[in-house]
Amino acid sequence: MLDLLNDVSEARGNAPTPEAIATIKALHRNALRASNAPAHAMLLLQDQLAEADREARAATVERQVLAEALQERQRRIAELQVQVNAAEADRGRQVRELTAEVEAYEAQFTTLTSERNHLRSAILQLERQLKEATRRHLEAERRCELLERQLAMIDEKSASGDWHSDKKAKILLVDSKPENIMALRAILSTMDQDLLEAHSGEQALSITASSDISIVLLSAEIDGSMDGFEIASHLKHRLRSRHIPIIFLTSVKHGPHYTFRGYAAGAADYISKPVDPWVLRAKVAAFVELSGRTRRRAIEDDPE
Incomplete structure (x- = not known):
């Protein structure tokens, strides 16, 4: 069809x-x-x-x-799998690199922190040393000035031998042995000053509390309840006597150790025994002069 x-x-x-x-x-x-x-x-x-x-x-x-x-x-999955594998490998490499970098940074941070803390400690130590060096420098300058005055005193008085001053000062002699007090009196008698005696620490503290003392000659070797260093420490802790200059008298046999202890206790100067008369008179004259100047400045600052 x-x-x-x-x-x-x-x-x-x-x-x-x-x-x-x-x-x-x-x-x-x-x-x-x-x-x-x-x-x-x-x-x-x-x-x-x-x-x-x-x-x-x-x-x-x-x-x-x-x-x-x-x-x-x-095919696309295979391509993506290749890319995923490559990305994972790259990520693993980056993680390892970053981990190593972080560890390096942490090690560097630890090192820098430790160095910083060490430097801070060193700075604090240096600051303390600088402060101590400054203090010693000022003390050395003051001592140099004082010794220069003492040399000037010796040079001025050596020709005439006259140690007399216009105004008398009260000088406190502190020693537990009478013969030492007698020797000091003999040396200082030419200076025409008021010489006071104390044979113990208690007596020295009592005299300085009631009398206007210009200078204290203090033996480091004192028999009794207080030695010379303890006496000096008490004097420096009292308002009335803290500004009184103290000259320590130390034996040669004790060496520089006693000298350092004396300065630590507040001594202004020291003399080794046996005492040289010229040196003792020069030191006393210098401190008497300084004491007079200090008092005059205090009067000028506070005339009332």
Whole structure:
């Protein structure tokens, strides 16, 4: 029937439309169904075969498309896996580098912190040393000035031997041995000063509390409840006597140790025994002069 339709279309010069073909096929099926002939069964089977063939071709095309899509996805997964592996390797390398860098920074920080703390300790130590050096420098300058005055006193008095001063000062001689007091009196007698005696620490503290003493000659070796260093310490801790200059008299046998202890206790100067008369008189004269100047300045500052 389709061949007849094609022949008619060729003779007329135009192709049948899909609608016409479908209508003719439908009429043909209906005719075969009505006739209940074997051809109708064959036609049904042919239609089903054609439909199955179309489905098979469509499935083949779909399978091919899906297979290509699957291959593309698998290829992309493989590419991404390579990139992931590379990224993980790079991340691991960066982590190791950063870990090493952090450890280096931590070690450097620890080193710098330790050095900073060490320098701070060194600065504190240097500051203490500088303070102590400054104190010793001032003491050395004061002692140099005092010794220069004592030398000037000796130079001035050596020709005449006159150690007399215009104003008398009270000089306290502290020693537990009477013969030492007597020797000091003999040396200082030419200076025409008021010489007071104390044979113990208690007596020395009592005299300085009640009398206006200008200078104390204090023996380091005193028998009794207090030695010379303890007496000096008490004098320096009392308001009335803390400004009185103290000259320590020390034995040569004790060496510089006694000298250092004397300065630590508050002594202004020291003399080693046996006492040189000229040196003793020069030191006493210098301190008497300084004491007078100090008192005059105090009067000028506070005339009342």
